[in-house]
Amino acid sequence: MRWRRDRPLLLGATGPRYRTTLDRIGLALGAGAVAGGAVTALASGPEPLAVLVAFAGGAVLTLLAAVLLGGPLWWLAGLADRRGPVSAAATGAVAGFALFLGVQAAGFAGAGIDALTLPYRWASAVAIALLLAGVAAAVALVAWRVAYRRVR
Numbered sequence: 001m002r003w004r005r006d007r008p009l010l011l012g013a014t015g016p017r018y019r020t021t022l023d024r025i026g027l028a029l030g031a032g033a034v035a036g037g038a039v040t041a042l043a044s045g046p047e048p049l050a051v052l053v054a055f056a057g058g059a060v061l062t063l064l065a066a067v068l069l070g071g072p073l074w075w076l077a078g079l080a081d082r083r084g085p086v087s088a089a090a091t092g093a094v095a096g097f098a099l100f101l102g103v104q105a106a107g108f109a110g111a112g113i114d115a116l117t118l119p120y121r122w123a124s125a126v127a128i129a130l131l132l133a134g135v136a137a138a139v140a141l142v143a144w145r146v147a148y149r150r151v152r
Helices: 022-042 048-079 085-109 118-147
Strands: 017-019 149-151
Touching (some): 022 048, 022 118, 085 118
């Protein structure tokens, strides 16, 4: 049996259909960047300049992560006909977890950590990555809401 575009690639991929357009994708990237910048600004200090710098930096980094890491995952989910909010949140959470755990693990390489400290570093890295994966899932849901509309 040959795969056709109107048939789901994975078994069980039934349910509501969602559709997007190129302009909605651009708006979703902007909305996700604003959401990521807002979360970063909330974590900054009380000074207005610190809030502004944190917002701008968070927005730019969120946009880069969404395009470079989330884009291929979003494309694969679209091929599998997984375009719903649960899939968006799961994709954002997996991408965020992998990104933040990878960044922290890369910091272990040159730190010269002894064998007694290493398990605690890994536990801390996993806990922080899980927390930030929740934030990434929320940002992905914001972008999904802007990008997709249900087909009736």
